[in-house]
Amino acid sequence: MKFREFMVNSHSTREFVDIGVVEQDMKEIKTYLDEVNSTVGKEKGFSLILIENGAVVYQNLEGSGGYGGVMIKGPHYIGLRLDKADHEIEIFGAFYMQSVVKKIYDLGLGSCWITLSEISQAQEEKLLGGQKGIVEHLLVFGKPVKKESSTDKHTTVISCDTKYEQNPYGITMITTNDESRLSVVDTVFLQNWGNVAPFSEMEKRGVLDLLYYVRNSPSFQNIQPCRLILKDGYAELAVVNPEREENYTDAGIMLFTLEGLAKELSFPSNWHFIQDDSGSTEYRRVAHFDL
Missing domain, CATH: 3.40.109.10 (NADH Oxidase)
Incomplete structure (x- = not known):
């Protein structure tokens, strides 16, 4: 699949x-x-x-x-x-x-x-x-209980307008549109933390489709704690609110999502853990990912 x-x-x-x-x-x-x-x-x-x-x-x-x-x-x-x-x-x-x-x-x-x-x-x-x-x-x-519905997830057609309802922890959080999720430009920085990556830069690097999908990685209470910092030939994955332990679990889920999508879209998909000793209370880098 x-x-x-x-x-x-x-x-x-x-x-x-x-x-x-x-x-x-x-x-x-x-x-x-x-x-x-x-x-x-x-x-x-x-x-x-x-x-x-x-x-x-x-x-x-x-x-x-x-x-x-x-x-x-x-x-x-x-x-x-x-x-x-x-x-x-x-x-x-x-x-x-x-x-x-x-x-x-x-x-x-x-x-x-x-x-x-x-x-x-x-x-x-x-x-x-x-x-x-x-x-x-x-x-x-x-085996899930089958619920008959005209909006059964298994009949979803993939497109850039696809609506998502993803939460890995079983908390009911139904959304009717994609506005509940942070946009690509809210989750991706260029070179340095806080420097918003323009759409034009993501398109030039050929990673816009990848980043569009990866932002929909499931997270606890749907808070989306992960951010990507685009560098030259790679990206760094970081979590906001680094004192919140659940964010590291979400980072692992995000890395699985990122690797799977990268392989499918023919990007390099090697990654390794980063021990960030910067002491920042705003964010913490946790992984290097080849792009």
């Missing part, structure tokens, strides 16, 4: 049918999680924990898991376990958790990010199942 189709058509699922995922699909998901854990997770300090018995997770977290304690019930969950609270680990973990979202979507299933900021240590320990580390997010997944 084309990545732009995934970007436009993917949306959070908050209602699932009361049956488990079929064996073949579950096998593919397990294989993918094992591959991520062994090839990347071990090195970067995170792992993706599959919990097949969703009822146990729901009973453990009902009333405290999820946004405002509203837990989403589903047949299966995947926990994002981090060795420790660290921005680089958070970004890589979120990047690969979002890759699982696409894997699940490609199988015709639904999923939704769940934040766990309000759970107790005892609840967290149950999720970890004896492993060390912390769990700040879950992904619930399964």
Whole structure:
């Protein structure tokens, strides 16, 4: 599936049918999680924990898991376990958790990010199942409840006028037009922070289409905390309000979106984490991305 189709058509699922995922699909998901854990997770300090018995997770977290304690019930969950609270680990973990979202979507299933900021240590320990580390997010997944609608996301036609409703955390936030999102010129700077990149410059560099789509990367409460600073041959990804931990998770999701779109549009797609020691309280650079 084309990545732009995934970007436009993917949306959070908050209602699932009361049956488990079929064996073949579950096998593919397990294989993918094992591959991520062994090839990347071990090195970067995170792992993706599959919990097949969703009822146990729901009973453990009902009333405290999820946004405002509203837990989403589903047949299966995947926990994002981090060795420790660290921005680089958070970004890589979120990047690969979002890759699982696409894997699940490609199988015709639904999923939704769940934040766990309000759970107790005892609840967290149950999720970890004896492993060390912390769990700040879950992904619930399964077969979505089919809702008949003339505006079904899976029949969306991609165009520059496409309207979006994207939120990975299951918070209902319906918009009727694209005005709820920051424009490209609000999210992209040229050379230096705060120096707005003109449309003409983005067109000259051939990156306008890429940046149009990438600004629709999902984010917690749809606040769009990520910014891009265009340099010569590369861009730097930065987050505003760097003291807000959730923004680093959103940065990982943004990097997955940016990489997927860049590959599809034949741009270089290599990136690496940046340790920004500038001390700025306004923003923090977190990644270098070749363009």
